[in-house]
Amino acid sequence: MNEDFWKDKYPAGIAAEINPDEYPNIQAVLKQSCQRFANKPAFSNLGKTITYGELYELSGAFAA
Numbered sequence: 746m747n748e749d750f751w752k753d754k755y756p757a758g759i760a761a762e763i764n765p766d767e768y769p770n771i772q773a774v775l776k777q778s779c780q781r782f783a784n785k786p787a788f789s790n791l792g793k794t795i796t797y798g799e800l801y802e803l804s805g806a807f808a809a
Contacts, residue, residue, distance in 0.1 A: 776801065 752761045768774045779787075783798030795803070 775804075 755761050768777075779797040779801035781797075783801075784796055786794045787797040787800045788795050
């Protein structure tokens with residue numbers, strides 16, 4: 746398969762290349778994403794919705 750096959754398939758504003766050194770680990774990606782989208786809905790189930798901010802807080806409490 747051609748290495749550049751997907752480059753024209755990404756929506757506008759989505760980079761086709763990433764910087765693998767931008768984040769030291771997956772937890773850093775999750776933390777930045779949850780902070781960036783803190784007020785947006787992350788998950789809905791059985792009539793309850795939590796935001797990304799709540800998801801981050803709840804997952805930290807669960808991990809502790």
